[in-house]
Amino acid sequence: MAAIDYEQRIPNNVDLANNKTLQRALEHWQPHFLQWWHELGPAFFQNKDIYLRTATSVDKEGWATFGMVKMPEYRWGIFLADQKPDRTIGFGDNMGQPVWQVVPGEHRSTLRRLIVTQGDTEPASVEQQRALGSTAPSLYDLRNLFQVNVEEGRHLWAMVYLLHAYFGRDGREEAEALLERHSGDPDKPRILMTFNEPIRDWLSFFMFTYFTDRDGKFQLKALGESGFDPLARTCQFMLTEESHHMFTGDTGIGRIVRRTVEVMNDVRTDDVERVRAAGAIDLPTIQKYMNFWFSSSIDLFGADISSNAASYFAAGLKGRPDESLYPEHRAEGEYALELPDGHAGMRSESVSMRNAMNEVIRSAYIRDCENGVKRWNKIIEKGGVKFDLRLPSSRFHRTVGSWANVPTDPEGNRISAEAYAAGLPNWIPTPEDQAFVASLMKPVYEPGKMASWIAPPDRGINNLPIEYQYVRVA
Ligand SMILES: [Fe+2]
Ligand SMILES: [Fe+2]
Numbered sequence: 001m002a003a004i005d006y007e008q009r010i011p012n013n014v015d016l017a018n019n020k021t022l023q024r025a026l027e028h029w030q031p032h033f034l035q036w037w038h039e040l041g042p043a044f045f046q047n048k049d050i051y052l053r054t055a056t057s058v059d060k061e062g063w064a065t066f067g068m069v070k071m072p073e074y075r076w077g078i079f080l081a082d083q084k085p086d087r088t089i090g091f092g093d094n095m096g097q098p099v100w101q102v103v104p105g106e107h108r109s110t111l112r113r114l115i116v117t118q119g120d121t122e123p124a125s126v127e128q129q130r131a132l133g134s135t136a137p138s139l140y141d142l143r144n145l146f147q148v149n150v151e152e153g154r155h156l157w158a159m160v161y162l163l164h165a166y167f168g169r170d171g172r173e174e175a176e177a178l179l180e181r182h183s184g185d186p187d188k189p190r191i192l193m194t195f196n197e198p199i200r201d202w203l204s205f206f207m208f209t210y211f212t213d214r215d216g217k218f219q220l221k222a223l224g225e226s227g228f229d230p231l232a233r234t235c236q237f238m239l240t241e242e243s244h245h246m247f248t249g250d251t252g253i254g255r256i257v258r259r260t261v262e263v264m265n266d267v268r269t270d271d272v273e274r275v276r277a278a279g280a281i282d283l284p285t286i287q288k289y290m291n292f293w294f295s296s297s298i299d300l301f302g303a304d305i306s307s308n309a310a311s312y313f314a315a316g317l318k319g320r321p322d323e324s325l326y327p328e329h330r331a332e333g334e335y336a337l338e339l340p341d342g343h344a345g346m347r348s349e350s351v352s353m354r355n356a357m358n359e360v361i362r363s364a365y366i367r368d369c370e371n372g373v374k375r376w377n378k379i380i381e382k383g384g385v386k387f388d389l390r391l392p393s394s395r396f397h398r399t400v401g402s403w404a405n406v407p408t409d410p411e412g413n414r415i416s417a418e419a420y421a422a423g424l425p426n427w428i429p430t431p432e433d434q435a436f437v438a439s440l441m442k443p444v445y446e447p448g449k450m451a452s453w454i455a456p457p458d459r460g461i462n463n464l465p466i467e468y469q470y471v472r473v474a
Contacts, residue, residue: 004056004079011077013058014161025164026078029175033156036179037072040127042149044134046071049472050146051461055079055154058237066462068472074150078161081236089227089316091329097316099229103166107315111228112167114318116174117191118219119159120181122152124195125208127183132205135441137451141202143461143470144248148209151241158234166230193399194296201437202454203256203281207293210249210372215300217242218321218365225319250372251457256281257376258455261383270385276436279452283380283387285433290389291410292428294369295397301362303401304337310354320357321364335360338395339402344414358401366394397428445473 004013009027016023038046049068057063058079087099103111126149136142156178163171181188184196194212199205220242224235263280264270275282302309312318313331320326335356341347353360369391376389393412395403407420410427429437444451448467460466 004058004077006056006075011075011079012161013079014165016078019165022165025172026161029160029164029172032176032179033076033153033160034072036123037126037153040123040130040182041153042071042126042133042146043130045142045146045471045473051143051464051468051470052147052150053462055237055241058082058240063240071146071150074153076150076154076157078157079237080230080233083229083233087229090225091313091319091323091331092227092316093314093330094227094316095329097227099227099232101229103228107228107317108167110312110315110317111231112163112170112174114223114312115159115162115167115231116178118223119156119163119174119178120191121195121216122155122159123178124181124183124190124192125149125212126152127190128195128197128199128208129205132199132202135202135443136445137202137454138444138449138456139447139468139470139473140457140460140466141252141454142445142473144244145205146471148213148245148248151245154241155238158238162230162234192300194300197296200434201441202252203286203289203437204293206249206252206256207289208249209245210253211290211293211297211369212300213242213245213249214365214368215297217246218301218361218368221321222318222361225321225323227316250375252454253286253372254376254379255455255457256453257283257286257379257389258383259453260286261380261385262455264385265383270387279440281437281440281453283385283389285429285437287389288427288429288433289437290373291392291397294391298362298366298394299398299400301365302358304339304359304362305351305355305402306358307355309357310352313354313357320360331357331360337402340406340414344416346414362394366391392427445471 004011005017008016010016010030047070049070051066052069053064053066054075055063056065058081089095089097089099129145129149132145133142160175163175181190183190184198189196199208217239220235220239224232226232260280260283263278264275267274267278272282272284323329331353333353334350335353337349337351337356337359338346339349373389373391380387392410395408395412396410398404407415407417409415409423440453447469450456456466460468461470
């Protein structure tokens with residue numbers, strides 16, 4: 001296994017010390033990254049000690065160390081999973097051929113676009129979340145926010161390394177451009193729409209880390225199958241960090257639900273206004289936030305019929321998540337899609353599996369999303385409350401693919417534009433809902449204490465108690 005060199009300005013396990021040109025290029029990009037971090041990274045807490053984990057090994061066991069770090073001093077580095085000797089391409093038309101250690105000329109622009117698109121999401125989410133520290137519901141949550149933020153920063157490093165190391169001058173220009181586009185910027189927005197949505201409150205943050213970081217997981221798994229070996233190895237290691245982001249969302253929503261159910265039992269009501277007055281977030285509002293972030297996140301997988309997706313698969317650039325679990329790896333079969341018909345209904349159409357590749361991956365993602373919803377519903381049921389959270393239909397509230405701008409209700413039934421406009425305030429957060437959630441966002445910085453609307457976590461970080469001072473705010 002390649003050891004991580006921590007003596008370097010840029011920690012790495014890619015032997016940067018012996019590639020002076022690349023090292024110099026990355027050391028030139030580093031101050032630009034730090035400047036971006038200061039300007040658009042987490043606001044207010046840059047000089048505080050935070051209990052963070054840092055990747056120090058790509059070993060599955062014990063890959064990270066924990067300690068008090070100020071964010072600008074975080075050791076962002078370049079870490080690839082170990083190379084598998086004699087690895088071959090695992091899918092598509094080039095299946096069985098040796099993986100590429102350099103970029104094949106004919107796939108150069110496609111690979112660059114895939115890497116830039118992935119890379120663009122990493123700093124985007126840091127920008128989206130930058131103001132949240134000022135309203136954290138506890139020091140535990142504040143620390144988790146910053147952990148997610150520094151790791152998204154490292155994921156940017158992971159993609160910038162590939163651009164610098166394998167794409168020459170265009171790669172270096174793309175690396176600069178990753179710091180020039182900004183979330184929500186009207187002139188230079190981030191590439192994907194979800195990453196331009198503001199994250200104003202912690203309910204949105206937990207939805208984002210549950211649903212949108214999970215999109216990241218599926219993209220990384222698909223790129224982790226790539227025949228371009230450095231990309232595959234980079235993504236495989238990023239997944240190790242990514243799981244904490246989804247954990248933050250999963251447990252965050254679970255804790256909010258638990259607190260809401262407690263309050264409902266205390267005040268013996270399911271009346272929305274009374275639950276809100278008691279300082280908790282009512283379940284219908286949680287459902288609306290879920291509808292919004294789920295529908296936005298499934299857009300990220302792209303159009304349901306896509307010749308680009310087919311060619312990525314055919315060429316061996318991007319596989320299916322967990323490709324090895326599929327019974328065959330050429331995807332030559334058919335896939336049945338439900339599409340809107342010209343009237344007010346649906347029709348079935350069978351398309352080639354490769355052209356439906358985005359839909360194949362989206363479906364796997366949706367199945368994965370269901371697990372958290374089941375856990376949250378268990379909490380509600382245990383509290384004796386009758387309410388089921390549920391994922392809306394994948395046809396609801398879409399802006400990408402065949403169902404883009406087709407009015408449906410959350411169950412996916414086609415409805416008139418008027419019925420849609422009338423129903424929407426019941427289905428996704430209204431300005432009033434957002435204002436209510438915003439009104440709860442008051443910082444709680446006393447160790448071990450939680451805001452009124454969220455239950456404490458089951459345990460602290462790295463076996464420390466929940467009362468530990470995870471961020472030295474004073
Ligand atoms: Fe990431
Ligand atoms: Fe993430």
